[in-house]
Amino acid sequence: MPNAEMNITVTGRHVEVTEAIRDFATKKLQAIHIDYPKIVEARVVVDVQKDRQTAEIVLFCADHITIQASTTDPDLYAAIDETVTKIMRRMRKHKTRLMKHFRPHRSKSIRKLDEKVYEEEVLDYEVDIDAPEDPKPVRISREGYDLRTMYKEDAIMELEISGKPFVLYRNARRNVLQIVYRLRPGEYSIIELGNELKA
Numbered sequence: 783m784p785n786a787e788m789n790i791t792v793t794g795r796h797v798e799v800t801e802a803i804r805d806f807a808t809k810k811l812q813a814i815h816i817d818y819p820k821i822v823e824a825r826v827v828v829d830v831q832k833d834r835q836t837a838e839i840v841l842f843c844a845d846h847i848t849i850q851a852s853t854t855d856p857d858l859y860a861a862i863d864e865t866v867t868k869i870m871r872r873m874r875k876h877k878t879r880l881m882k883h884f885r886p887h888r889s890k891s892i893r894k895l896d897e898k899v900y901e902e903e904v905l906d907y908e909v910d911i912d913a914p915e916d917p918k919p920v921r922i923s924r925e926g927y928d929l930r931t932m933y934k935e936d937a938i939m940e941l942e943i944s945g946k947p948f949v950l951y952r953n954a955r956r957n958v959l960q961i962v963y964r965l966r967p968g969e970y971s972i973i974e975l976g977n978e979l980k981a
Contacts, residue, residue: 819843
């Protein structure tokens with residue numbers, strides 16, 4: 783559940799928010815299984831005025847995306863339920879627009895960079911014995927990486943959804959290893975690795 787850890791606040795206008803209302807709204811939002819856009823924070827405002835009960839939800843998502851919806855219904859729980867449904871529809875529209883934007887025929891923003899191979903010696907450096915302090919050690923974090931076979935459009939989608947700085951993958955069309963990373967919002971670059979790494 784990609785959105786289960788979002789920060790959710792439930793507030794009320796003209797009504798005290800009960801635990802039942804808070805739990806209902808929270809569980810509805812946590813049940814959203816749409817992986818993009820990733821929800822960072824959700825705010826729920828319920829407004830009860832006689833026979834007019836309104837639920838408003840505002841989602842603050844990654845990539846500066848904000849999604850808002852509201853519903854008025856005689857029943858507050860029904861209003862919350864319908865508002866979550868509207869929110870899910872709008873999230874799907876965002877994901878559909880993103881997928882259409884990165885279809886193969888719209889890949890002009892993808893740049894292929896020439897491969898450069900460096901020997902290990904390029905990482906060495908001379909130590910000045912007269913230097914007042916020793917060089918500070920570099921902390922390196924090691925973690926596993928699940929290499930997947932996919933199309934570059936799927937790799938870009940994975941980059942957007944995961945929030946990672948890059949995605950390493952095997953190109954499903956050409957069977958070569960590639961790295962895709964973000965140059966700036968809406969623009970990406972692909973590095974193709976050497977033949978010796980294909981096996």
